[in-house]
Amino acid sequence: MSFYNTSISELHQQLVNGDVSATDLVKRAFDRIEETDDKLQAFLALNKEAALKRAAEIDKAGVADDQLLAGIPLAVKDNILTKGLTTTAASKILENFNPVYDATVVEKIKQAGAINVGKTNLDEFAMGSSTENSAFKTTHNPWNLTRVPGGSSGGSAAAVAAGDVLGAFGTDTGGSIRMPASFNGIVGMKPTYGRVSRWGVIAFGSSFDQVGWLTKSVKDNAILMQAISGLDKHDMTSANKEVPNWAASLDNASVKGLRIAVPEEYVSDKLDPDVREVVEAALKHYESLGATIDTVKMPHTKYGVPAYYIxxxxxxxxxxxxxxxxxxxFRAKDVKNLDDVYVRSRTEGFGEEVKRRIMLGTFSLSAGFYDAYFNKAAKVRRLMANDFFNVLKDHDVIMGATGATTAFEIGSEVDDPTKMYFNDTLTVPVNMAGLPAMSIPAGFSKKDGMPVGLQIIGKQFDEQTLYNTAYVFEQTTDVHKRNPKLGGQD
Structure with missing residues (x-):
């Protein structure tokens, strides 16, 4: 049985009433994973014994009304530390790494009673847009198994879209939650930088990385985000901001009078025509509900990808x-000296994409090139942030396409790094500015039947407006009600 036609709130009530047990839900998750994962390849490790043990403890204690996440099975992206369960970042260099502590976000969901059923696949060290850069397996898109699920949180997105779990952790450095959400027809939220602790999350780009959720519904996402947000003494970049109960306000949400900015760059003719058509239809739907839409310019968007990758x-x-x-x-064998240990261990342990980015980054920071590349890119980052702040002075949200295309064929772009990097054109600017953003299902391409995502970007620490805006669209359309049949389109 999948988790398609239910929600966290509904399962919680069933647990409170005794209509279902935590053990039942965990077994359902593992049964579904067994049914789907040979085709999807979404999971790198399962947590079966510990998950069932924890479910039995919860069943024995019972679930109280205020324990909303108790007994709910979830999945964790495999670059987030989990004590006693391998954390590899999908890299050979960490193939057998067993952490001695949990990441703060994992500890928080454990305290809330949620149950981790396993670790999901990703691009190695979260570096990629297709989950083809994993050292261990390539994850497939449940809407069409010949397509990528997006990256780097592709394993988490595929697991949620396939109904294996109700929610899965993702991390977003330049779109790694939102792009997989778009490609898989689900909800993905990247909160404001600092809203969620990064303690125990394997670092890629420390001033960009942020933990968030991939879920089937907006309300589930809001519930889960509240559980992991807040100040953490272990992470000096986490913000001392009040954490609202975002889900509680959703039923009264309205977009009447909402001021939406649509950058020309986010709906340009560079988008696939079908993607553009779906996004424009979504914008018209918001307009019909009472929102006002203005077309704006964000001139530095075109510099986002080159500046971000530096x-x-x-x-x-x-x-x-x-x-x-x-x-x-990982340590290389038969080494002859200390230099050999360093060079061969890193050469054999890291994949091609990781080595490519290490070389690019080292070059950009090197003497003689720092001012020409890194320093200039940092200045461009400020200009891009200013574009957002200026537009958001007069608007509540910014909207546009999440990606320029639907999910592409596995193997079609993996050998062309430049082409792969430019898939992130519409997502990386948000990380440059540290703003909250989410992708929600907006519709489907007429050409290939694949999902299309609508990106909603908000003001710093104003996740509530994003959730309200997304929830209204979800409740007034039926896009989210469609589910994939593994092996082909719905």
Whole structure:
């Protein structure tokens, strides 16, 4: 049985009433994973024994009215530390790494009673847009198994879209939650930078990375986001901001009078015609509900990808220095000296995309090139942030396409890094500015039947407006009611 036609709130009530047990839900999740994962390849590790044990403990104690997540099966992206369960970041260099502590976000969902059923596949160290860069397997899109699920959180997105779990952790450095959400026809939220702790999340680009959720519905996403948000003494970049009960306000949500800005760059003729048609129809729907729409310009968007890949790769080259074959992780065999340990361990342990970004980042930070590349990209980042702040002075949200295309064929772009990087054109600007953004299902392409995502971008720490705006669309359309049949379109 899948989790398609239910929600966290509905399952919670069934648990409280005794109509279903936590053990039943966990078994349902593992049965569904067994049914689908040979085709999807969404999971890298399962947590079966520990999950069933925890479910039995919850059943024995009972679920109270205020324990909304108790007994709910969820999945964790495999670059988020889980004590006692391998965390590999989909890299050979961490193939057998078993963390001795949980990431803060994992600890928080454990305290809330949620149950981790397993670790999901990703692009190695979250570097990629298709989940083809994993050292272990390629994840497939449940709407069409010949297509990518997006990246880097492709395993999490595929698991949710296939009905394996109700929610799965993702991380978003330049679109790695929103793009998989778009490609899989689900909801993906990247909160404001600092809203959620990064403690225990394997770092890619520390000034960009943010943990969020992939879910089937907007309300489930809001419930889960509240559970992991807030100040963390372990993470000095986490913000001391009040965490609202976002889900509680949704039933009274309205978009009447909502001021929507639509950048020309987000609905340009560079988009696939079918994607553009779906996004424009979604915007007209908002207009019919009482929102006002203005077309605006964000002139620095075109510089987003080159500036992002310089900055994020520079941070990655620094963060990945720790994988040296000495302290933990993979170590090359038959080495002759210390230099050999470093060079061969990293050469054999890292995949091609990771090495490419380390080299790019190291070059950008090197003497003689820092001012020409890194420093200039940092200045462009500020200009891009200013574009957003200026538009959001007079508007409540910014809208446009999440991606320029629907999910592409597996193998069609993996050998062309430049082409792959430009898939992120519409998502990386948000991370440059540290703003909250989400992708929701907007419709389907007439050409290939694949999902199309609508991106909604908001003001810093104003996730409530995003959730309200997304919820109204969800409740007034039937897009989210369609589910994939594995192996082909709905």
């Amino acid at each position: 900055l994020a790769s520079s941070e990655a080259s620094s963060n990945l220095q720790r994988y040296d074959g000495i302290r933990y992780g």
